[in-house]
Amino acid sequence: MMNRYKMFFIMVANSLLRRRARMAIALLAVAIGATIISGMITVYKEVPEQMGRAFRAYGANLLILPGTDTGVIEESSIASVRKSLSGYEIVGITPFLYDTLLINHQTVMGGGTDFAVLQEVSPYWQIRGEWPAAGEKEILLGAEFAAKLRVNPGDTITVSGGEGTIVSDYRVSGIVRTGGNEENFVFVSLPDMQNMKGRLGELSLAQVSVVAGQDELTRAEEKIRTDVPGVEPQLVKQIAQSEGTVLGKLQALVLIVTVVVLVLTLICVSTTMMAIVTERRREIGLKKALGADNRHIVAEFFGEGCLLGALGGVLGSGFGYLFAQSVSVNVFGRGIEFSGTIVVVALVMSVFVTGLASLLPVRIATNVDPAIILRGE
Template identity: 30%
Template sequence: MFWTMIRGAVIRRRSRAAMAIIASLVGAATLFVLIMVCLVVPAQMTEEMRAYGANLVVTSNQTGVTENGIQKDMVEHTTEMMTATGFSQTHATYRYETVRVNSASYQMAGIDSSEVKSMNQFWDVTGQWPTKTNQVLIGTDVAERLSVKIGQSITVGYVDDNSTGTILDTDGTRMQIVGTVSTGGNEDSMLYVTTDTLNKLTGKERGVDAIEYSSQATGDDLTKLVNNINDMRSMNVTAQAVSKISTANASIITMLTTLFWIISIVIVALTLVGVSTTMTSIVSQRRNEIGLRKALGASNRSIAVEFYVESALYGVVGGILGVLAGVGVSEILITTVFDRAVELNVWIMLVCVAAASLIAVVASIIPVHKASQINPAVVLREE
């Protein structure tokens, strides 16, 4: 009998029921899309921020096991500590030496071009990266100062840090300029060669001076990574977060999260108003029916339960339809705007349906209270 009454109430007032369902549909769809976007955007932003360089740098303390630079096994150990946290990362190593070109001192870095290119995608490189012996990539400031262009050669002499500044290789080494780099930073005043080229230039092999990491870890997770590495004093290295990258990333994520909650509150409020208005109208239309049922002995509780169940049904139906609509909208939005694949989460879908149902029930509290206040004697007298 209970479900028969519910079905009859819905069928007789199909237009009102449709309005309540539409209100729940819009709320659930918007909420689902917002959640999907807020899951995708931080990941997208983190990935894009990683293209702007390192957010964690590990440097040699020049003592103990790193007295002669960070050796290969130590690089691998540090990288294992990074990946063990579950955050993906890319890294690049740098060995720095002071060299001379035309009697002027410059800093040269020995690198693995593929590593540095992968991590520093914001570098504006004209020409090629150095991949062969005696190929050099120079900063735009260096190119301007030396008045050289891509394809020309320069003579590079090595300066020992422990010497008085004299060129040890008096003849120098001829290197071909294969490209120029512009970043607006210190990179513009440096020279880059392969590690093998730098080893041959200096006549000695040693470890690297710095490892730069671009990790997905942000905020407290990134701080924890830094602390874990620094707590390993036997490693003789120092880790520090690059604040301009990590802070910007954390700020963007915080801003998006805050925006999500503000919009979600607005959506919940609008859905509450829409469902509450519809239920108030339904109660008003069923005023005579309610009065008659109360005159026949129906309790306020039984009437309230009927309205709450009816509202919950509107919320469930609207929530399901809203989630289905939200799946389509979020897929179009995320693939076209953020260029990412949509990974549907069943739990998010269920949460949105449950939220739509709960909002519908909460929105019915005031209309149901009004229904319980109907005086059957007054209603029957009017009839």
């Protein structure tokens, strides 16, 4: 039995090698198709995660709001939120305590926060100057409010929690532009805000940036609501929906390109195989005259097609990974892992396409009449 299969394989391989030029064209078509298919499948698989990370540059996608009438979140609840999201990739959780401050005798809304985490969660904040240094009496002013005060980075201003409270000098480390309400606010460190307002351990809200799709975010929202009492999680729908829309369209585009490539590969291989059948009509007729039935003819041509597909699939899978890696590095700045599953899928699809492309040529081959061929007609 083994010798039989071995002889069949040798016969098919020799048949391909005898027609190097035509088979090289077909192999190239299959390899290119497999390259694009493998690359596109890899991109299709990796894009949601990579895009999710890219979208984190636009800020938090989940808010943690007070779940009680007090309008306050206990600072200790943030640890519980982080624990609840332990199965997710968290970019950061930025705490905020909002209250009024007195700046150079002008009342303004102030925010106390953790600047180190804020830089990770909200990288879109544009700072003229620098971020406040940890442990220093430094303050970040919104651009609109800074214009009213006519101050610049490096200037010193007076800050207090209100009338009758201790007044402290703060250095303006930077001026922030966000395109939002933050430009009318001022920002100090969270401990400074809590001390100035006498609100130790209190937060107004927290902004969470987590790498997840819209469905995963919805599940995370429900999980926090169940696991952490006293808070009300809320999706930032504009960001979550935009992310979902972009990902959906991009994945649809990848799918369309993959289908088009499959069809083009199918046409190219089918055309090549038909040309080969036409060239080999005399050979097919002779084989039939010597006793070969249609089953043997079908097996031979399908064997050639499948072997061609397997070789093209192997080559294409390797080049497809390099293609996907290049796209990921150049677009997202991150590499991707090699996936054996995608190689298997690309290989199976290549064999399937070449097998499908062989159907019409095989049918033509089985219809060859040996009597007519041997008469030279």
